[in-house]
Amino acid sequence: MSAALVLRGGRVVDPSQGLDGAADVLIEDGAVTACGAGLEAPEEARRMDVSGLVVTPGLIDMHVHLREPGQEYKETVESGTCAAAAGGFTAVACMPNTEPVNDDPSITEFILARAARAGRARVYPISAVTRGLEGRELTEFGAQRRAGAVAVSDDGRPVWNAALMRQALRYARHFDLPVIQHAEELELSGDGVMHEGAFSTRLGVEGIPGAADDVMVGRDLILTADTGGRYHLAHMSTARSLELIRGAKEGGHRVTSEVSAHHLLLCDEDVFDSGLDPDFRMHPPLRSADDRDALVAGIADGSIDAIASDHAPHHPDEKELDFVAAPNGVVGLETTLSLCLDRLVGKGVIDLTRLVELLSTAPARLLGIPGGSLAPGAAGDVTLIDLEREVEVDPAAFRSRSRNTPFAGWKLRGAPVGTIVGGRVIEPGWRIT
């Protein structure tokens, strides 16, 4: 097995242990064996001086699109996990809307084999809820779980049939899998391409009302209450969805949610100001400033459980010129952490402990995967953060195969400087003595 590694002199922020202070971390055979001040490390252990850095449990992005199999021109498991590691993520959960769809254990196994070969961030496949994402018949949740899937989702489209959603929530209970829903009432979103409001009005662009999300969330929460299933709302975008989720949580139902950095930091006015730049097009769309502000409050007060990038790579040719014709989605693996450090922690919206909860502790718990902690026995996955490092978002430098970000040129303070997976330093080849 890999040799022991000790991280010395850092500031360890680990909400799972209620820890924020100077501590060393010892990793042996891929797992944390000790975490505390002034650790006695074995003689042969490699030593990393991480003084001046923040040491956190490895960050986990629970919503990414790796595009493989089928759309390797946009991203591959290898390029996507390189991007993840560069962005400070030691693990990602990947959505099943590939070609073919991950609706079969053979696809889950294929993705895991690719991830093992790449040897970067850990990959946790998410199975489709329905075969081919067609919304007709359930996939084999049990076989998928055995193969390594950690959740089920038809992300990219909703499970629109209420009876099928009810069955999915019921059946997933056998395997303790969360059903991750892309909540969208398709008839309400229609041909819309941006949030319906003052700015869509001025641009003459077909709008997507907030109700398109909210109606589906409301339906799903009723079904969740009735079935006792586990419901996770993907990419929350509206204030009203947040209210609905809050209510369900207060009612004691097994409901969780995530929000993307772009929905926390941008709104429909930014779409307008961009001149309909296709890199500002995604689903759900950037909502109103009021929605954005409500979501920020939602991460601060604990109503929203996780931040996920919804990393959705698209080839530059697909994002040229025409907003209406462009596909939905933006990349986020290499920007999310710095955006959160600068615009959320740096501005005092949340503290570092809360950010680590949102990006590590909670995703690990929700998906039932290793990590999310630096307590002895946890996976030896660590993210090293320099709070003072200044970076500028430069799409040309992305490890991802795609460049579609609305944050190009943003100057941010705070960045990942090291990613360790199972005790192996993955990124960026940190100085070891």
Next chain:
Amino acid sequence: MSGFRWQRGDLLGVAELSTEEIVHVLDTAESFVEVAARPIKKVPTLRGKTVINLFFEASTRTRSSFEIAEKRLSADNVNFSTSGSSLSKGETLLDTTRNLEAMAPDLVVIRHAHPRVPHGLAERVGAGVVNAGDGAHEHPTQALLDAFTIRRHKGRVEGLRVAIVGDVAHSRVVRSNVLCLRKLGAEVTIAGPRTMMPEQPEALGARVAWSLEEAISGADVIMMLRVQLERQARASFPSEREYFEFFGLTAGRLQAAADDVIIMHPGPMNRGIEIASEVADGPWSVILEQVANGVAVRMAVLYLLAGVKSGEGSA
């Protein structure tokens, strides 16, 4: 217009135009009106210039109007029309743009179903770009010809009360007209069935009325928008009969407007749906003058734009 010098190389929207620029286009158009009355309807102004009419959306009258304007200015023109976007043919808009660029036109007149495609094109080609309608966003030459027509009839635009009625949500005509008329100092009211109004109509910068009667009360100008019958399928209105009953302009309803009201319509009209024939063909109607003025205004626009970008020496 002493001291004013036209410097704009593209006409993408009214949003970008200053009041001074709008007035300059209208003044320039005055000098082109008489060309249509000549026995030989041609001036040599754009001789040797190439204009491409790039229509990604079906259009008969706007394209014809531009074509006639180009021919009367002695430009060489080519029509490049595709029904549906070129993307459906497997060619990206960027490739279409590059192909165009290779043919070195001086001006490109573009209509596209999607907002701001002309703006993207203008950033990428050396030719001057004229927006002939981008989705429900802008249709600047329509707004300019409407303002021109109003000014010719009323002697001014400032202070006039203008009502625009119909499918506001899906109309590029209304967006450009509100911007243009407001810049020229008119009071603009928009109205239509709630299902045809955008989510936040006040964002367009006009007063909002919720009935035809309220909208046209005291109006000096009434502009009726074309009802797109295909939208009926999307439950924008239950029937043509009901639409006409509540939002159709009839002679009887006109009593509420100013005595010397003029009636406008961007065409093509649906008689008996948004406008009664007695109004469309009546003494108030300036609808055919709009069509005639459209040629003069487009001649003015092409004349002003030609040479601005190429004059900068760009390839």
